[in-house]
Amino acid sequence: MESYKKPDRENVSNWYIDIIQQAKLYDYGPVKGTMVLRPYGFSIWKAIQQYLGAEIEKNGCYDTYFPSLIPESFITKEKEHIEGFSPELALITYAGGEKLSEPITIRPTSETIMYSYFSKWIQSWRDLPLKINQWVNIVRWEKRNLPFIRGTEFLWHEAHTAHATEIDADEQIKSALSLYKRFFEEFLAIPVITGKKTPSQKFAGAAYSTSCEALLIDGKGLQIGTVHNLGQNFSKSFDIKFMNVDNNENYVWQTSWGISTRALGGLILTHGDEKGLVLPPKVAPIQVVIVPIWKNEKEKTDIQNKTEEVLQTLKLNNIRAESDFRNEKPGWKFNDWEMRGVPIRIEIGPKDVENNSVILARRDNRAKNVVKNDNLIDEINNLLIDIQHRLFNKAQKFVEDNTHYTDNYKDFSDIIENKSGFVSAYWCGDDNCEKSVKDETKATTRCIPFDNGTGEGTCIYCGNKATLKPIWGKAY
């Protein structure tokens, strides 16, 4: 094992691929673009499922399961949907020893299969809203992969709702987005910008899409959560109608929203540093690791006892803790656990037994402090909260420092090429301007922020009057 260089624009890609494997989070699957989540990595995903799952349920969406095998004819029902997804579909044409009469796709997303049931289940306004969720795997044949960030198979949750009115659907969009923002910022400590996608960036088949956009340490943007307003596009294709109070038949208004294992990539590439992973306490599978240190057999017994005692106390107080009795030098263990991103390390040595204290070392700023046994639990609880806040604040400052403002295209190109990060700049709304900027600078619109995304100015590309002020940037 070796030490890692500080991640920067030049080597962040190698650092990332290295660190996720060294930390025992991730391994490559045998088929290109597939992943193996190891216990440490899956624990993080499980923590996400627990927190986010509870929030989704509070929002009124209940878990379901729909098949991963979807008839091809379902996917082709919504015109724009199939146009967007066809290049990414995995199609089964041969099974059970014979050619299938109708090809079957492996779930690229579940709109079509779910909505074919919505049309059965929804008859009356009394059946609305219908709100469901599922935690499943997804297959989209990608040409280019990056662990967690983009893969052929990934895990996600997808929530789907149907409403009686457009207003209700819009309300659902807002509540889902604020749920997501809270999740990212309070749980993963990842600051996100919420906003509306431009038409060219929206989900295939949506009326409009909204998203949570993160800025990672290499200055690239990441769409880390999406919430789509599907309008009546799918309800018309799938014939999802209900009889309203006024005895008129109407099509439902729908939304769908999801967060995937991509969030793990965002997590790692938001907080990681030159020593490896940095995990916010709320998602860290291990919040506290105890490293015992001794010189001889007599010390060893005392220290083992004290370590065991501290470990039990931590567990009784619902702190996720482990001790490390591996036969390695303490320094080796310090580096190992720092690389794996554990928020707090406790060192227990002869001096600590003698003084009725322990040493607390925090991962985020690597500060060490001596703490008396009596105050241990309070100190650790405070520290966990403090680390969580500090990580968020640090990440938010990074986003602020790397968000630029300009109305000059030369400056714009220069910023994108040399500084990277986000650029807030006006856009006239013309697809061609958006595309030209992309072709010339590689920057795309990330979203039009709900906060400070409008005003009056001139388009960064054509110079015409503009009222939209999207965030631009290179993206994964």
Add this chain to the structure above:
RNA sequence: CGGGGUGUAGCGCAGUUGGCUAGCGUACCUGCUUUGGGAGCAGGUGGUCGUCAGUUCGAGUCUGACCACCCCGACCA
């Protein structure tokens, strides 16, 4: 699917104008000594050199095809 690159031990790499038993670091196993910031010594395990074909007395090394992965583009959560 276009341009570039790389395939040699779990991981990272070296291997000269074709030559003898394919090497180094690290990891791993055994033993002893160690343990407050990546320990030391001794011994040991581990390879059809990406695949297939060709040239040659002889191929990790040369030729061709194929495959995989990585980087850069087009497409996307």
